Amino acid sequence: MLALTIEFVPAEIVLPLAGFWVYQGDMTLWGTVLAGTIGGTLGPLTLYAVGRYGGRPILLKYGKYFFLNEEKLQKADNFFEKNGAVVAFTARFLPGVRTLISIPCGMSKMNVWAFSMYTFLAMFPITFIYVYLGFKLGENWEDVGSLANQYILPIGIGLLVLFLIYKLIQRKKNKRSGNENHNDTLWNKK
Numbered sequence: 001m002l003a004l005t006i007e008f009v010p011a012e013i014v015l016p017l018a019g020f021w022v023y024q025g026d027m028t029l030w031g032t033v034l035a036g037t038i039g040g041t042l043g044p045l046t047l048y049a050v051g052r053y054g055g056r057p058i059l060l061k062y063g064k065y066f067f068l069n070e071e072k073l074q075k076a077d078n079f080f081e082k083n084g085a086v087v088a089f090t091a092r093f094l095p096g097v098r099t100l101i102s103i104p105c106g107m108s109k110m111n112v113w114a115f116s117m118y119t120f121l122a123m124f125p126i127t128f129i130y131v132y133l134g135f136k137l138g139e140n141w142e143d144v145g146s147l148a149n150q151y152i153l154p155i156g157i158g159l160l161v162l163f164l165i166y167k168l169i170q171r172k173k174n175k176r177s178g179n180e181n182h183n184d185t186l187w188n189k190k
Contacts, residue, residue: 004039011040015127016144019134029135033128040123041116044102048115051106080108085118086163092122093156125155 003014015036021027080087084105091101105115129151133144 001035001039001042004036005042005046011036011126011130012145015130016134016137019131019136019144020138022131022135023138029131032131033124036127036131037120037124040127041120044099044119045112045116047099047102048106048110048112051103052109053106055103055107080104080110083163083167084108084110085114088115089118089122090156090159090163092119092126093159094153 004011018027018032018036022029022032088101088105088110091097102115102119130144137144
């Protein structure tokens with residue numbers, strides 16, 4: 001748990017090793033998964049705080065060098081206001097993005113309790129997969145990373161696709177209801 005609260009210690013190394021310790025009988029499977037999930041939830045709070053208390057001023061000052069301006073940051077804030085929970089959850093399944101997603105969540109001032117809850121809900125299955133595979137592979141626990149990505153990456157991509165489909169359906173509904181309102185207005189004027 002403590003190793004995972006340090007956000008830059010990769011869970012892909014710590015959790016399979018913990019699974020190996022479960023294999024050796026030094027720890028229990030569910031106790032290890034719970035501790036790993038708690039650590040995997042506490043660690044991202046550090047980067048969340050960086051984004052919340054330092055990210056926006058830095059981006060406003062230096063963002064122009066990366067083609068970022070106040071308008072683009074406001075659009076990002078609006079996006080996170082509407083979709084932050086889904087993004088915070090889904091991004092945890094994408095290696096590389098898993099760590100960094102905490103910063104924009106903090107910058108958009110996403111509710112810290114919601115952020116923590118969605119992080120916990122995403123980290124639980126991820127932690128279970130890594131620990132369980134470390135347990136099953138035993139002495140070969142170092143091979144877990146490539147094996148786990150066969151499961152975790154497709155889950156993340158699948159969740160992302162579902163989210164995009166949902167957004168497209170939502171956009172169509174909004175367009176349709178906007179057209180109906182427009183048609184009602186035209187009809188009433190006649």
